[in-house]
Amino acid sequence: xxxxxxxxxxxxxxxxxxxxxxxYLRAMTEKGVERISSKALSEEMxxxxxxxxxxxxxxxxxxxxGYGYKVPELYxxxxxxxxxxxxxxxxxxxVGNLGRAIINYDGxxxxxxxxxxxFDNKPLLYGEVVCGMPIKxxxxxxxxxxxxxxxxxxxxTPAKSAQDIAEVLIKGGVKGxxxxxxxxxxxxxxxxxxxxxxxxxxxxxxxxxxxx
Amino acid sequence: xxxxxxxxxxxxxxxxxxxxxxxYLRAMTEKGVERISSKALSEEMxxxxxxxxxxxxxxxxxxxxGYGYKVPELYxxxxxxxxxxxxxxxxxxxVGNLGRAIINYDGxxxxxxxxxxxFDNKPLLYGEVVCGMPIKxxxxxxxxxxxxxxxxxxxxTPAKSAQDIAEVLIKGGVKGxxxxxxxxxxxxxxxxxxxxxxxxxxxxxxxxxxxx
Numbered sequence: 001x002x003x004x005x006x007x008x009x010x011x012x013x014x015x016x017x018x019x020x021x022x023x024y025l026r027a028m029t030e031k032g033v034e035r036i037s038s039k040a041l042s043e044e045m046x047x048x049x050x051x052x053x054x055x056x057x058x059x060x061x062x063x064x065x066g067y068g069y070k071v072p073e074l075y076x077x078x079x080x081x082x083x084x085x086x087x088x089x090x091x092x093x094x095v096g097n098l099g100r101a102i103i104n105y106d107g108x109x110x111x112x113x114x115x116x117x118x119f120d121n122k123p124l125l126y127g128e129v130v131c132g133m134p135i136k137x138x139x140x141x142x143x144x145x146x147x148x149x150x151x152x153x154x155x156x157t158p159a160k161s162a163q164d165i166a167e168v169l170i171k172g173g174v175k176g177x178x179x180x181x182x183x184x185x186x187x188x189x190x191x192x193x194x195x196x197x198x199x200x201x202x203x204x205x206x207x208x209x210x211x212x
Numbered sequence: 213x214x215x216x217x218x219x220x221x222x223x224x225x226x227x228x229x230x231x232x233x234x235x236y237l238r239a240m241t242e243k244g245v246e247r248i249s250s251k252a253l254s255e256e257m258x259x260x261x262x263x264x265x266x267x268x269x270x271x272x273x274x275x276x277x278g279y280g281y282k283v284p285e286l287y288x289x290x291x292x293x294x295x296x297x298x299x300x301x302x303x304x305x306x307v308g309n310l311g312r313a314i315i316n317y318d319g320x321x322x323x324x325x326x327x328x329x330x331f332d333n334k335p336l337l338y339g340e341v342v343c344g345m346p347i348k349x350x351x352x353x354x355x356x357x358x359x360x361x362x363x364x365x366x367x368x369t370p371a372k373s374a375q376d377i378a379e380v381l382i383k384g385g386v387k388g389x390x391x392x393x394x395x396x397x398x399x400x401x402x403x404x405x406x407x408x409x410x411x412x413x414x415x416x417x418x419x420x421x422x423x424x
Binding site for chain 2: 010013015016018019020022023081082083084088096097098100101104105107108111112113151152175176177178182190192194196197198199200201202203204205206207208209210211212
């Protein structure tokens with residue numbers, strides 16, 4: 001395995017497939033699979049083996065002619081590419097059903113998400129304990145960010161508050177924002193934003209049903 | 213505007229972008245925007261105008277040299293392509309935080325999702341009213357499907373029950389399954405499945421933070 005030195009521009013379509021590679025390699029590693037051919041791995045993921053090889057080629061040289069891939073090694077490499085090797089201090093803003101679903105979702109803590117505090121702007125919720133933490137008022141968010149090392153802010157608020165919250169998170173020094181509000185938010189050159197459009201899957205399903 | 217006759221194979225990367233087109237066109241229509249150039253529309257969505265034109269070309273001929281696109285018309289076309297014009301009778305299985313977040317999410321009813329019943333397998337939840345409906349035992353799911361016209365089943369259960377639920381939904385005659393369990397489920401030639409991997413956005417965020 002040779003990792004590519006220096007900066008390579010990786011197309012966004014390739015980046016989009018990395019989580020899928022991670023999921024499959026993780027599942028295989030957990031099942032104890034030691035090696036797999038690029039044909040078998042790509043069939044498992046419903047892509048062509050040439051696409052798999054091309055995608056991985058952005059990150060280094062993996063696998064061997066006639067042998068295939070060493071699964072645990074490729075899994076570790078994928079964790080490294082994605083930056084899963086570390087812990088990310090995280091705050092959640094918006095503790096409705098979606099916020100609760102996010103912090104309770106199986107697997108996020110395994111991926112290194114360490115939720116440090118949860119915030120909401122509904123006084124009725126203040127002090128309620130969620131995942132072992134009392135819900136704090138959003139008015140305390142900035143102070144919390146100043147006094148703690150927080151890497152990621154998760155926004156699960158209604159659309160209208162999302163950009164305001166994003167700006168507090170940015171001013172407070174987070175490095176990444178994961179936004180679930182139905183309104184995309186903007187980061188800046190130092191703060192990466194991932195806008196997750198929860199409902200896009202439904203539209204893809206409608207499309208599939210109509211054109212099946 | 214000329215809609216393409218007959219069947220055209222649309223690449224999955226194009227289908228994946230359709231929900232984004234829908235979201236932007238919907239927002240512009242709501243703001244009362246009447247026309248937009250392909251340059252302005254594509255910049256808004258952070259893609260190239262040639263990609264926009266190429267994607268739309270799978271579905272017909274839209275827009276006019278020097279005029280651009282008629283926004284309300286293109287929005288209606290996008291609704292039609294995605295099959296948003298109709299109502300979809302829906303059941304939800306799994307009424308935890310994620311299930312509740314899904315049925316309460318702003319916008320799904322506007323997209324035609326009509327939740328007819330909600331199911332869970334925890335006796336403590338039976339009868340609790342969610343969105344105006346009492347939670348029913350999963351053991352009644354198949355009978356409900358036989359007695360009602362249900363188009364879509366949403367699965368928001370833990371991984372281990374997901375495929376079993378999918379099989380009941382398929383046997384009960386749904387046409388589409390939207391699966392949120394962390395385990396992908398399989399449909400068949402008559403039943404379209406959309407597996408939504410809730411956590412993929414987090415991995416993309418990690419990647420962005422590491423390589424920013």
